[in-house]
Amino acid sequence: MSIQAAPEVGSRVVAAPQRLGVKVFVEDQDAFDRARMIEVFHRWIQENRIPGTLIDVHDYTHVPDGPGVLLVAHEWHLRTDEAGGRIGLEYELKREGSGTLTERLREAIVGVFAAAAALQQDTASDNPVRFATREIAFRFTDRLAVPSTEAAFEEITPELENVLAGLYGEVSIEFERVGHTRGPLTVHMKVVGDGEWNLDELIRSA
Amino acid sequence: MTTNGKPGASEPRQWKERLGSRLGDKLSREIDAFEGQIEQKRAGKLTDEVFAEMRLRRGVYGQRYDNGQRHDGVTSRELVFPNAELTKGPGTLWDAPGMVRIKNPFGALTADQMDVMAEVSEEYADAILHVTTRQDIQLHFVHLEETPDLMRRLGAVGITTHEACGNVVRNVTACHLSGVCPTQTFDVTPYAAAVSDFLLGHPDAQEFGRKAKPAFSGCADRPCGLVKMHDFGGIARVREVDGVEQRGFEFYVGGGLGAVPHQAELFDEFLPEEELLPICQSISRVFARLGEKDVRSRARLKFLVAKLGIEEFRRLVLEDREGLSEDPRWTAYLDDVHEGHDGPLWQIEKQDKATASPELEEWLGTNVTPQRQPGYKVVMVYLPLGDITADQIRGLADLARRFTGDAVRMTVEQNMTLRWVRESDLPALHEALDELALAMPRAETLTDITACPGTDTCKLGISSSRGLARTLIEHLEERRGEMEEVVRGLRIKISGCFNSCGQHHMADIGFWGVSRKRNGYNVPHFQVVLGGQWAENAGSYGLAIVAVPGRNIPAATDRITQYYVDEREGEEGFQAFVTRVGKASLRTLLQDLVEVPLYEEDRSFYSNWGDPREFTLGDMGIGECAGQVVSPVEFGLQASEREVFEAQDRLDQGDSSGAADIAYRAMLIAARSLAREKEAGLGEAPDDVVAAFKTHLFDPGLFHDPYAGGKFGNYLFRVHGENDNGFEATPATARQRIEEAQLFIEAAHSYHVRTADVVSV
Numbered sequence: 001m002s003i004q005a006a007p008e009v010g011s012r013v014v015a016a017p018q019r020l021g022v023k024v025f026v027e028d029q030d031a032f033d034r035a036r037m038i039e040v041f042h043r044w045i046q047e048n049r050i051p052g053t054l055i056d057v058h059d060y061t062h063v064p065d066g067p068g069v070l071l072v073a074h075e076w077h078l079r080t081d082e083a084g085g086r087i088g089l090e091y092e093l094k095r096e097g098s099g100t101l102t103e104r105l106r107e108a109i110v111g112v113f114a115a116a117a118a119l120q121q122d123t124a125s126d127n128p129v130r131f132a133t134r135e136i137a138f139r140f141t142d143r144l145a146v147p148s149t150e151a152a153f154e155e156i157t158p159e160l161e162n163v164l165a166g167l168y169g170e171v172s173i174e175f176e177r178v179g180h181t182r183g184p185l186t187v188h189m190k191v192v193g194d195g196e197w198n199l200d201e202l203i204r205s206a
Numbered sequence: 207m208t209t210n211g212k213p214g215a216s217e218p219r220q221w222k223e224r225l226g227s228r229l230g231d232k233l234s235r236e237i238d239a240f241e242g243q244i245e246q247k248r249a250g251k252l253t254d255e256v257f258a259e260m261r262l263r264r265g266v267y268g269q270r271y272d273n274g275q276r277h278d279g280v281t282s283r284e285l286v287f288p289n290a291e292l293t294k295g296p297g298t299l300w301d302a303p304g305m306v307r308i309k310n311p312f313g314a315l316t317a318d319q320m321d322v323m324a325e326v327s328e329e330y331a332d333a334i335l336h337v338t339t340r341q342d343i344q345l346h347f348v349h350l351e352e353t354p355d356l357m358r359r360l361g362a363v364g365i366t367t368h369e370a371c372g373n374v375v376r377n378v379t380a381c382h383l384s385g386v387c388p389t390q391t392f393d394v395t396p397y398a399a400a401v402s403d404f405l406l407g408h409p410d411a412q413e414f415g416r417k418a419k420p421a422f423s424g425c426a427d428r429p430c431g432l433v434k435m436h437d438f439g440g441i442a443r444v445r446e447v448d449g450v451e452q453r454g455f456e457f458y459v460g461g462g463l464g465a466v467p468h469q470a471e472l473f474d475e476f477l478p479e480e481e482l483l484p485i486c487q488s489i490s491r492v493f494a495r496l497g498e499k500d501v502r503s504r505a506r507l508k509f510l511v512a513k514l515g516i517e518e519f520r521r522l523v524l525e526d527r528e529g530l531s532e533d534p535r536w537t538a539y540l541d542d543v544h545e546g547h548d549g550p551l552w553q554i555e556k557q558d559k560a561t562a563s564p565e566l567e568e569w570l571g572t573n574v575t576p577q578r579q580p581g582y583k584v585v586m587v588y589l590p591l592g593d594i595t596a597d598q599i600r601g602l603a604d605l606a607r608r609f610t611g612d613a614v615r616m617t618v619e620q621n622m623t624l625r626w627v628r629e630s631d632l633p634a635l636h637e638a639l640d641e642l643a644l645a646m647p648r649a650e651t652l653t654d655i656t657a658c659p660g661t662d663t664c665k666l667g668i669s670s671s672r673g674l675a676r677t678l679i680e681h682l683e684e685r686r687g688e689m690e691e692v693v694r695g696l697r698i699k700i701s702g703c704f705n706s707c708g709q710h711h712m713a714d715i716g717f718w719g720v721s722r723k724r725n726g727y728n729v730p731h732f733q734v735v736l737g738g739q740w741a742e743n744a745g746s747y748g749l750a751i752v753a754v755p756g757r758n759i760p761a762a763t764d765r766i767t768q769y770y771v772d773e774r775e776g777e778e779g780f781q782a783f784v785t786r787v788g789k790a791s792l793r794t795l796l797q798d799l800v801e802v803p804l805y806e807e808d809r810s811f812y813s814n815w816g817d818p819r820e821f822t823l824g825d826m827g828i829g830e831c832a833g834q835v836v837s838p839v840e841f842g843l844q845a846s847e848r849e850v851f852e853a854q855d856r857l858d859q860g861d862s863s864g865a866a867d868i869a870y871r872a873m874l875i876a877a878r879s880l881a882r883e884k885e886a887g888l889g890e891a892p893d894d895v896v897a898a899f900k901t902h903l904f905d906p907g908l909f910h911d912p913y914a915g916g917k918f919g920n921y922l923f924r925v926h927g928e929n930d931n932g933f934e935a936t937p938a939t940a941r942q943r944i945e946e947a948q949l950f951i952e953a954a955h956s957y958h959v960r961t962a963d964v965v966s967v
Contacts, residue, residue, distance in 0.1 A: 015219065019329055039818045046278045055285055055303065056271060058346075058662060059816050060334060062590040062676050064643030065597070070332055072347055074287055074301060077332060083597055095349060096288060141329050144219050180600050182321055184328060 014155045016101045017142035021092035022108040024116050025137075027130040029087040034061045037069040037080050040122055044071065049118055052076060078115050089116050089131065092141070101156075105163045109136070110206045117199040133202060134191040141184045148185040153177045160189060167205045171195055221355040228362040236368065237361065240264050241354040248292065248300075258295030263374060265307045265367030266353050268295060269346060269663050272302035279819030294350050303347040305663060306331075306356060307370040311402040312380035312395055312422070313341030313616035319363045320603035320614065324596040326356050335599055337592040337620045339656060339709050340419065341379045342370060346663050369406055373414045375490070378402040380422040381430035382615040385546055386577040386584055386625050390424030391442035392453060394431075396543040397482060398422045404483050404535055405490065413494040415505030419462070420486070426456070432618060434470045435461045435712065437507040438489055443476055453543075454478045459489060459519065460511030463706035466945045467747045468508040471516040473523075479543070481527075483536040488526040492519070503917035512942075548613035550582060550626040566636050569647040574632060577625065585624045585635060588649035590679065591657055591672055592620030601642040609635050618709075619656055621649055652689070652696050653682045656709060660702025660719060661814060666913055667702035669719025669730040669756055673816030675700050681760040693767045696780055697740055700732070704949060711747040712738040714780045715766060720753050720952055721821070721959055723840060724802040728959050730756040730814050730821045736766070736792060737784035746781075749854050750948060751793050753847070757811045758799040765795055790855055839958050842879020846872045846951050853944050857937065866935035869947040873922050876954040880909075896926045909957050918953035921946040
C-alpha cells in the first residue's frame, strides 16, 4: 500500500512529500478564457499531450477563487487555479511518487513548466496564454512530510533555493510564507533583480 | 483543532500513530479492520462483491470511468493504471479514483471539523467539498488506499463515514433551522441525533435489501426537512395530556424519490418521543425481515409499505415493538432534549442598525433570516452547485468561531448556514464572507439551482446536470434585471438521470437527464418536470411533460417562466398555475424546442453543456445523411411517449383507470417497436407482444440496463400480469404505472441507443 510514511531524516522536520503543488501565474488574467481550458484539456486527453494517466476534465469555474478547470490524472492534478484571485496553472503531484525532497520538488517544477509550455504553445495562434516565469508558489499538501509550521518553512527554504538555483542561476530569490496558518505550508518565491527566462529554458535547466 | 503536524522530528509520520489516542477504541479498531480488508482484497482473499459492500458501508464509492474505460470524444479509451489487474469491486479498478461520502447527521458541522475536512479534501481529493442534497459531504477523486487515513483524521474530530453508503440507515437529515426556527414546534436536533446514534451499526439495521433514509422536521408547512420523501421520519408535534405538554412526532413511512417516487404514508398521528427509537428499531426489523432482497429495484421500504398497505405494515411494526426487550438507550437521551444543541457566542447588548450598501442590502434580503431568539440571525452561505474550496471552508471555520457559537449546518439545497449571528455583526460578517468569495446573494432563489453530480462523477449519470445548472445560472443571472419577482422565487432542481438525487420531482421546474436518438446520433436531453411542491415537507411531486434537448433547456426555462408571468391569475402560485393550465398546454408551449437540428447544422446539440466531447460518439454512424432517416423503432418510441403524456393528462383529469390503461398501452407500443426488429410479423395482441419482448429481448439479457439489470423489463411483466387479474386503478397506482411506463420507455430508448446501427442512405 502506498500510505507511506515519509522516511525519518535525522532530526529534520521535513521529509520528501508524496503530495506537492507548484503553481505558475498567468501574465494577463483579464484575457484568460476559462471555458477554452475545458476544450484544451479534453484535447490533451485525446492526444496524450503531457505524460501521465490522464483521466478526466472537471469544470469548477462556478466556484469563486476555486480550482477553475481541473485535469485529473492518476499521478497528478492540473488546475487553472484561481486561489487568492490570482489565476495560474497548478500542477500537484498526488500519487506514485518516490525520491528525495529535492527530486520531488524538481519533478513538480518540471511538471508545471511542461504543462504551461504546452498551454502556451496550444493557444499561441489566438489569445495566447502566457506565464510569468519570475514567481512560483509551492504548496505542500502532504502534512505528514511537510507540516505547516515556521520550522518547516525554515527548513524547506534552502532546499528550494538549491533547486531554483539550478533553474535560474546566480540570482537573488525572495521567499515568503503565505496563506492561512492552518492551511498547507505555502511558499511564494520571487526572483529579485534583472533577468528573463522562458519556459523552455527553465525546463532544460531543471 | 486540526490534524496538522507539530514541529519536531519526534512526531510520528503515520496518521494512525499520530492520531491514535484521539480516536476512540471502537472507531480505531473499525478503521484498522477496514485497512486490513483492503490488504486482504489486494492479496486476493476477498471477492469483489464482498469487498464492494464492505467499502460501501465505509462510505467509499466508485466513480465514473472506474471500469477503466472512457470515451474521449473520438474513441473509447482504456485507462491504464499501475495495478491494472487489481479490482475493488465487480468491474471496478483498484487505482481508479473514487468518491468518499461523509455523514453529517442533520448537517451539523463544528469549526474543528471544517478545518479537518479542508485538510483531507486538499490532501486526498481535489480540494473541493461537495455538499449533497442529504446534508452529506462528498470528496471526489480519492484513491482507495488513502481512505483509512482519511477516516482516521475525520474520526479524530468526531466524524464518521460509516454507513454513509450501503444497504443500511443512511444519514439522518433534519431541517437546518432546527433549534432556531421561528415556526418550529420544538427542536428536532436531539431526536435526529439519537436516531442516528442508535441505528448506526445496530444489528437490527444490517440486513436490509436496500438503504433507508430518515428525516426530521420541526414544522409541517416549511420544506426544510422534506419528511414526506423519506423512508421514515417525523414532524414535531406536541399535545397536552392531563395538563402536561407531551412531545412526539407525526410519523411517516414509505416515502422516497428514485425512479418511482412515493409519498410517505402516515404511520402515526402522534408518536410519543419515548417511542421514537423503539419504533425506528421495529421498522428496521420489519424492513429487514420482509423487505425485498432479490429484486433490487423493488427493495426500498416504500415498496414494502405499498405492497403490504400501511395498515398491515403498521400492525406488523407494532407487533414487533411489543416483543422488543427494553433498551435503556431508548429514553436515556430524553433528559437532555430541552437543552439546545448550540447557543449564542455573544449576548445581545445594544444593537445599532448599520447603514447598508446595495450589495449588503441585497444579501440581507436573500441570505439572512431571523431566528426565534430575538436579535439573532441565520446567515445562508450560498455555495454554487454545493461546492466549497478547502481554503473557503477553513476561512468559514474562522468566521464560525468569531461570530457564532461554532454552529454551522448544511442544507438540503446544498448551502451552509451560520446561526446565532448577532444582527449588529451582519455587516462585518458580510465583509468577511466577501473576502472568502462567499458573500454571494440570492440564496434559495431561482438561480440557486440544485444539481446532483451527474455525468461529472456519477457512474449512472446520463446527461450533465452540473453542466446544465452552470449554464442556467449564468443565463438566468443575465436576465435577472428584467425578471418578475414571482419568477425569482421559483426553484430549479436537476438530476443527471431518473434516480432523482437532484430531487427534481419536488421543484417548481425540474429536469432529469435522458438520451434520445435523433438524426442518427445520440443527443443529450432532459425531461421537463413541472408542478412539484417543495413546501409542506415535499407535499407533492411533479410529472414529466416532455423531453427537450439539453441545448434548448435555457430557452424552455424562459418560455415556462414567461408563460407563468403572462397567464397567472392573481397571486396564483406556480404549482397551482401548472395544475390550472394543464400539462397539455405546457407541452405545446415547448413543442418546437423538441426539434434537433441536423448534426451538420449545429453540432452543439450533440454535446453536453460544459463538455465539448460529442455525446456517446461511439454509437454514431458513418453516413452524414443518416440523420434524415428515422427508423420504425424511433417512430414507435415517439408514439409510446405520446401515450404516456396522454396518460398523465387523464390522471390530471381524475381518470385513474383511463390513465393506467393508457400507460400500459404505451409500454406495449414501446415493447412492440423493439420486438418487431426481431420478429417482423409481430401483431398487437398484448400477450403476443409481451411474449415476443420476453423471448427476444429480456431473456437474452439484451434489454437489461447496465446498472439496473432487468428492473425496467419487469415493470412490463408486472403491469401485464395486473391487467390479466382485473387491476383496479387508484390515483396512486395509476401514477406509479405512469412513472414505470416512462422508465420502461427510457430503457427502450437506451436499448435502442446501445444497439442501433445507423441507417445509411
